[in-house]
Amino acid sequence: MTTISNGPAGEVILVGAGPGDPDLLTIKAHKAILAADLIVHDGLVDPRILALAPDTSRISVAKSRSRHTMRQEAINDLLIAEARRGKRVVRLKGGDPFIFGRGGEEAEACIAAGIPFSIIPGISAAMGSAAGAMIPLTHRSVSSAVTFVAGQCQGLAEQNWAGLAGPGRTMVIYMGVATADLIAEKLIADGVSPDMPVAVIENGTRPETRALRTLLTDLGAMICREGVKSPAVIIVGMVAARGTASNALLSLAHVAEANA
Template sequence: MTIADKSAAATGRVILVGAGPGAADLLTLRAARALAAADVVVHDGLVGADVMAMVPAGARLVSVAKRRDRHTMQQADIGALLVREAQAGHVVVRLKGGDPFIFGRGGEEVSACNAAGIAVEVIPGVSAALGGAAAALMPLTHRDHASIVSFVAGECRGLADQNWVGLAGKGRTLVIYMGVTGADRIAEKLIGDGLAPDTPVAILERATLADMRVLRACLADLGGLVAREAVISPALIIVGDVATLGADAALTQITKALPCPIS
């Protein structure tokens, strides 16, 4: 490595930035400053258009969008890309939907940077669960309803490999990321683990954006609700009594009628 190469490596760094659930004005001030200083922005597919509009004109954009059945770039290759760009002396912003450490694989990317001796920083973002619940006026905790909150991924591993026993029930809220495609199997699993079929559930689709929808049902009808309303990702599933809370007047889309009684 030449002296010039060493100098470039010393100035290059990686910043993992949480872009939040969609709305640009939910970015933190620190996130906005990092984005303004970026030479290279490596971004997810779910980052909102308004957030992408904040990328400086001179920055190079690299999409590493992932979908359930298609990955633009494998995770190991993303880590290698971040390291390579930082070693070239660039300020690299890794722009992630939600928060980098909530189902964002941020830990893997930090490890890749650490292993290569690259300076790395993480700027937290508003997670989809927190942003969506706030937009729907649906508290994830409430003295009368829930004092425990659990976050699970519906697609990261096979359902049979996951132990969800005790994560949902009286006094608890379960938030399921990436669960739309397997909603019917998720309902079957939770009911099989002992959760009552009439447990309230809500789906928060396109959280915090202008066309956000909040849909409600009971657990037994979760799969049917997804099919009837043609729910698409990104969407969250909220399981528990707090799913009955919220003010529909605050939403663009009127909440659908419940297909089974929830009081």
């Protein structure tokens, strides 16, 4: 890496905080958090992880749907400016920095500015959430491929998902709660069976986690009636029929019987 010459040398460390559970941090990530001069963190980073370094300065750059505390370009500028002041800046991200974490953009900004940086990967939300619900993302009998997609980035209409979901495949959708109806319509229009199992895992690996299972055609309705909120991942594929997710269709049938 190129070290800057105009002042004390700082650095940026892009750290994956994992899906929530502090025990799922890597040892290297834990060490970086403890050694940080400044932590710049996303809103999805669990407070218990931030509590590991209670006296370290922090800046939140939390994002939510259609509302960003700080634009990405401003975050890049912040990381570079603080590193140029000689600080060890830990950019702490939920999940893994390079899976829908914009870590690539921040790494490119550091390269362009001549700022030393390193990357510490984390357990992704997909892997952590699926494991917590005992859903295998691959299974020799039903799935030999996995795809990660974003449910709102760039708009669904611009994304070509043809062939990514269906028999023998697993699709994991990030940021899809608000667009679940459109996601189901898009997949069914691409030829995925309306009866394809899906699982929705809310707050994966955290104490308040819950996992629900239904069919693709019921995805949007289930999210609405169960009050599912982000952060959540949606797993589409035959693997979703496995594991410990609660059967939301069975629950709905019980309600219908009680009201009959």
